[in-house]
Amino acid sequence: MTxxxxxxxxxxxxxxxxxxxxxxAAKQIGIDIPVFCYHPKMEPVGMCRQCLVEVGRPVxxxxxxxxxxxxxxxxxxxxxxLETACTTPVSDGMVVLTASEKAKANQRxxxxxLLTSHPLDCPVCDKGGECPLQNLxxxxxxxxxxxxxxxxxxxxxxxxxxxxxxxxxxxxxxCARCIRFQxxxxxxxxxxxxxxxxxxxxxxxxxxxxDSIFSGNTTDICPVGALTxxxxxxxARPWEMKAAASICSQCPVGCNVTLNTRREAKxxxxxxxxxxxxxxxxxxxxxxxxDKGRFAHHFTENEHRLATPLARKDGKLAxxxxxxxxxxxxxxxxxxxxxxxxxxxxxxxNEDLFNLKQLADGLGxxxxxYTQMGGGxxxxxxxxxxxxxxxxxxxxxxxxxxxxxxxxEAPIWYLRLKQAAERGATLILANARETKLEKYSQFVxxxxxxxxxxxxCGLAKKAHVGEAITSAExxxxxxxxxxxxxxxxxxxxxxxxxxxxxxxxxxxxxxxGVWPRANDQGAWELGFKPVADLKAVFQKAxxxxxxxxxxxxDNPELxxxxxxxxxxxxxxxxxxxxxxxxxxVQELFLTETxxxxxxxxxxxxxxxxxxxxxxxxxxxxxxxxxxPARGQSRADxxxxxxxxxxxxxxxxxxxxxxxxxxxAATVKTFAGISYRELAETTEQWPIVGRGxxxxxxxxxxxxxxxxxxxxxxxSPTGRGARGEGKPLRPDEDHWLAVPVTRLYDLGxxxxxxxxxxxxxxxxxxxxxxDSAQKLGLAAGEQVELNGNRLEVRLDPTVPVMVALVPxxxxxxxxxxxxxxxxxx
Amino acid sequence: MRxxxxxxxxxxxxxxxxRSMFEKQVTTQYPEHKRPVKARFRGLHVLKRYDNGLEKCxxxxxxxxxxxxxxxxxxxxxxxxxxxxxxxxxxxxxxEINLLRCIYCGFCEDACPTxxxxxxxxxxxxxxxxxxxxxxKDMFIEPVPxxxxxxxxxxxxxxxxxxxxxxxxxxx
Ligand code: SF4
Ligand code: SF4
Ligand code: SF4
Ligand code: SF4
Ligand code: FES
Numbered sequence: 001m002t003x004x005x006x007x008x009x010x011x012x013x014x015x016x017x018x019x020x021x022x023x024x025a026a027k028q029i030g031i032d033i034p035v036f037c038y039h040p041k042m043e044p045v046g047m048c049r050q051c052l053v054e055v056g057r058p059v060x061x062x063x064x065x066x067x068x069x070x071x072x073x074x075x076x077x078x079x080x081x082l083e084t085a086c087t088t089p090v091s092d093g094m095v096v097l098t099a100s101e102k103a104k105a106n107q108r109x110x111x112x113x114l115l116t117s118h119p120l121d122c123p124v125c126d127k128g129g130e131c132p133l134q135n136l137x138x139x140x141x142x143x144x145x146x147x148x149x150x151x152x153x154x155x156x157x158x159x160x161x162x163x164x165x166x167x168x169x170x171x172x173x174x175c176a177r178c179i180r181f182q183x184x185x186x187x188x189x190x191x192x193x194x195x196x197x198x199x200x201x202x203x204x205x206x207x208x209x210x211d212s213i214f215s216g217n218t219t220d221i222c223p224v225g226a227l228t229x230x231x232x233x234x235x236a237r238p239w240e241m242k243a244a245a246s247i248c249s250q251c252p253v254g255c256n257v258t259l260n261t262r263r264e265a266k267x268x269x270x271x272x273x274x275x276x277x278x279x280x281x282x283x284x285x286x287x288x289x290x291d292k293g294r295f296a297h298h299f300t301e302n303e304h305r306l307a308t309p310l311a312r313k314d315g316k317l318a319x320x321x322x323x324x325x326x327x328x329x330x331x332x333x334x335x336x337x338x339x340x341x342x343x344x345x346x347x348x349x350n351e352d353l354f355n356l357k358q359l360a361d362g363l364g365x366x367x368x369x370y371t372q373m374g375g376g377x378x379x380x381x382x383x384x385x386x387x388x389x390x391x392x393x394x395x396x397x398x399x400x401x402x403x404x405x406x407x408x409e410a411p412i413w414y415l416r417l418k419q420a421a422e423r424g425a426t427l428i429l430a431n432a433r434e435t436k437l438e439k440y441s442q443f444v445x446x447x448x449x450x451x452x453x454x455x456x457c458g459l460a461k462k463a464h465v466g467e468a469i470t471s472a473e474x475x476x477x478x479x480x481x482x483x484x485x486x487x488x489x490x491x492x493x494x495x496x497x498x499x500x501x502x503x504x505x506x507x508x509x510x511x512x513g514v515w516p517r518a519n520d521q522g523a524w525e526l527g528f529k530p531v532a533d534l535k536a537v538f539q540k541a542x543x544x545x546x547x548x549x550x551x552x553x554d555n556p557e558l559x560x561x562x563x564x565x566x567x568x569x570x571x572x573x574x575x576x577x578x579x580x581x582x583x584x585v586q587e588l589f590l591t592e593t594x595x596x597x598x599x600x601x602x603x604x605x606x607x608x609x610x611x612x613x614x615x616x617x618x619x620x621x622x623x624x625x626x627x628p629a630r631g632q633s634r635a636d637x638x639x640x641x642x643x644x645x646x647x648x649x650x651x652x653x654x655x656x657x658x659x660x661x662x663x664a665a666t667v668k669t670f671a672g673i674s675y676r677e678l679a680e681t682t683e684q685w686p687i688v689g690r691g692x693x694x695x696x697x698x699x700x701x702x703x704x705x706x707x708x709x710x711x712x713x714x715s716p717t718g719r720g721a722r723g724e725g726k727p728l729r730p731d732e733d734h735w736l737a738v739p740v741t742r743l744y745d746l747g748x749x750x751x752x753x754x755x756x757x758x759x760x761x762x763x764x765x766x767x768x769x770d771s772a773q774k775l776g777l778a779a780g781e782q783v784e785l786n787g788n789r790l791e792v793r794l795d796p797t798v799p800v801m802v803a804l805v806p807x808x809x810x811x812x813x814x815x816x817x818x819x820x821x822x823x824x
Numbered sequence: 825m826r827x828x829x830x831x832x833x834x835x836x837x838x839x840x841x842x843r844s845m846f847e848k849q850v851t852t853q854y855p856e857h858k859r860p861v862k863a864r865f866r867g868l869h870v871l872k873r874y875d876n877g878l879e880k881c882x883x884x885x886x887x888x889x890x891x892x893x894x895x896x897x898x899x900x901x902x903x904x905x906x907x908x909x910x911x912x913x914x915x916x917x918x919x920e921i922n923l924l925r926c927i928y929c930g931f932c933e934d935a936c937p938t939x940x941x942x943x944x945x946x947x948x949x950x951x952x953x954x955x956x957x958x959x960x961k962d963m964f965i966e967p968v969p970x971x972x973x974x975x976x977x978x979x980x981x982x983x984x985x986x987x988x989x990x991x992x993x994x995x996x
């Protein structure tokens with residue numbers, strides 16, 4: 001434990017650990033020292049001088065080294081000048097006056113300076129109402145300025161820094177929080193100061209402008225309205241919006257967010273989602289979120305959302321009532337019994353998946369997980385247990401990241417591992433290509449695509465790296481599916497599990513899956529089995545109930561099993577004797593899969609209902625409804641329960657909380673968990689979001705739950721290691737095409753958010769410049785890959801004769817494949 | 825003299841009647857004749873324009889925030905040089921007041937940073953249903969002044985960059 005130091009602030013005694021800054025010590029006892037440039041997540045710089053306080057220290061007799069006493073108390077000597085509370089660490093016996101006449105006068109005068117050329121745009125400023133400059137001026141400012149109004153300087157008010165963030169040059173108070181965030185926290189130095197004195201400007205030095213996937217966070221911590229998002233611009237005044245707690249559904253990190261909503265005339269009087277803000281959870285996302293989470297929320301309001309049940313009549317989809325749809329579906333399922341298959345994805349909540357699994361079990365059918373990444377039975381058994389927190393990892397902890405491009409797959413984990421490495425954790429990156437996180441790693445293990453599992457098996461025996469792994473006090477292994485399909489990632493998971501097996505159950509130790517979806521881990525916990533051969537499923541099953549998955553959109557070849565698209569049936573497939581299955585699709589949109597369905601059941605979006613997700617760290621977290629449901633859509637678990645009720649199977653279909661109770665009673669890893677427990681919070685540091693937005697920014701305080709890490713299930717029930725299958729090694733004329741994940745893909749959430757969509761570009765593959773040269777191609781030209789036309793992008797980190805094919809970007813790719821690529 | 829007492833009272837009453845017949849008339853023959861309202865009268869709201877025809881309202885919703893009856897609803901949108909409603913970046917694309925809720929307190933006037941909303945002289949308001957009591961922007965906005973052009977206007981880039989007009993000395 002660090003040494004405690006006792007000091008007095010405004011007459012209150014407080015003991016804090018050595019090295020604490022005065023501003024933080026004061027905060028701990030509820031004294032708010034005004035700050036602008038200081039932010040508790042970043043190194044202090046002492047630039048704005050807003051935090052000036054009077055500091056006195058005990059006088060020490062030089063001869064004796066003793067504290068000089070006066071009237072039985074230590075004699076305190078105050079400095080001639082004020083000191084910045086944000087850069088001065090506490091010391092024993094220190095006396096701090098934050099509200100003395102001298103301190104107040106200086107705080108007042110700094111504000112007067114800051115306002116000399118401030119435009120006072122508050123009425124039109126997006127920050128107005130939650131603006132630190134407004135709040136501090138009210139609290140500490142002078143009633144009038146002594147500066148001459150006509151000497152105010154004017155500057156550009158509408159400067160796009162990138163396509164997501166706008167700068168108002170007049171409002172900027174040059175605190176450098178945005179620049180420091182990009183440099184220190186995001187590790188993408190794309191902002192800088194330009195010029196000096198009153199001409200100081202914020203500029204972006206990247207091309208395209210403000211090229212960072214964390215850019216939205218700068219608008220939260222900017223203490224004025226200088227940085228605002230293009231997405232929200234003038235969307236509403238902060239006080240007009242309602243707030244609902246939610247969990248980001250874009251990746252396995254499970255960032256805590258707050259959804260701000262408002263009833264809007266523009267949207268025909270509907271309550272709509274206006275913006276997504278981070279909600280503090282120091283164990284998950286701290287106070288940050290990535291730009292995908294912040295800006296990819298427009299799918300909820302998309303006009304193409306399904307609003308009513310549809311059923312096929314004379315080959316066409318037609319509107320039907322819920323009663324009719326449910327009756328039809330239930331009838332088919334009841335007839336099919338064991339021939340029924342439930343196919344769901346990690347997009348659904350725990351409650352939805354639990355009900356689907358119960359339904360499948362009730363029928364004697366199968367509950368399958370639609371995924372291209374395996375190994376969940378191992379993360380369930382050897383995952384990180386309760387008490388794990390990336391924030392605590394530092395010296396003594398080794399973190400191994402295998403086959404995962406965290407920057408694209410789980411951006412906030414990228415931030416957290418970067419920080420852990422900076423605190424002294426040993427970061428080992430194993431991948432077939434260079435990824436962004438490598439910059440912060442101690443060791444890099446490079447292998448060829450296909451050798452993932454083998455490389456990891458041999459890792460412990462390697463010099464240095466092996467030592468770092470075996471002798472580490474704590475070991476966390478994150479594995480993903482960069483360049484891998486279901487088989488490859490399952491084998492890799494088994495290899496990774498071997499490394500952490502002996503540490504099972506120890507906090508800050510274990511295996512973490514970097515899943516492609518928000519709740520894949522939940523599906524594994526609830527007993528869903530991955531499916532390798534979907535074609536076989538559609539060939540065998542009588543009824544397929546698909547929820548939250550679009551297999552036909554991802555792989556159009558599957559269509560050959562469905563008669564509605566007779567024209568697309570290849571010759572050989574039509575010879576099969578088994579009739580095509582009856583397909584039920586539960587979805588938000590009319591996806592390719594939905595188009596083939598016999599019955600479509602409209603589901604509610606995450607933003608419209610209650611539920612919970614299990615993050616990659618196996619943290620179950622609740623989300624709450626923010627906006628009213630679209631049309632007649634219903635929550636997935638409700639629909640499933642209603643179907644089940646039709647054939648006499650009783651499932652909970654009214655309250656998500658009761659589904660969780662059932663889950664807690666029957667699923668081992670959920671044992672004892674309740675919605676109430678998930679909603680519990682404790683005091684977090686830094687304190688954000690209360691009356692003082694200047695300290696931590698506009699991040700919301702977490703009052704709705706920090707979530708709970710699930711218990712481990714000691715006996716893995718799954719298939720375990722699967723060593724079979726030689727790595728693909730294409731011959732001279734062929735290429736190895738491997739799937740990779742891009743943050744901004746063409747999935748529905750990004751595709752419906754115009755600002756982000758502009759960033760994705762069209763379908764493309766990534767090649768090494770040498771490979772492209774071999775094909776006689778330059779960047780931007782078209783190639784043909786197995787019949788798909790794609791744009792070529794060059795990336796020197798791609799191995800030669802390998803093509804990276806981004807998932808959800810128009811090319812069906814389930815795993816590594818041998819491909820023919822030629823110029824088109 | 826008990827008999828005479830009512831007669832005396834009657835005479836007194838009739839005298840008052842008679843006297844008032846020769847006094848100055850106070851009744852106005854509304855609606856044929858309307859009395860002018862006082863300078864500070866608070867009647868139906870008017871959304872003002874500048875002389876060039878641009879709207880003063882910048883869609884800041886401060887009036888809505890100040891309104892004790894929660895009667896005002898404002899929604900803002902962004903101006904551009906091609907499609908400009910007001911100076912600066914922002915204008916009110918929706919402006920509604922529920923006149924059944926309004927208590928004509930004038931707080932909205934006080935809150936407005938651009939003096940866009942003003943309680944006018946109009947007091948003849950009738951509604952036959954609740955919906956009709958919600959007045960929209962086109963019902964509040966004043967006619968375009970003779971020297972101005974209607975909104976939206978096409979203006980040169982960089983011409984109207986200030987949303988809130990500069991006040992020379994805020995105290996006068
Ligand atoms: S940054 Fe703050 S003080 Fe400045 S105009 Fe905006 S709301 Fe007002
Ligand atoms: S833009 Fe905001 S965060 Fe950046 S320096 Fe200016 S005031 Fe500070
Ligand atoms: S006059 Fe008063 S009650 Fe009426 S709209 Fe204005 S602020 Fe609201
Ligand atoms: S009338 Fe005035 S206060 Fe109301 S929105 Fe318009 S500018 Fe703002
Ligand atoms: S100098 Fe201390 S907050 Fe800026």
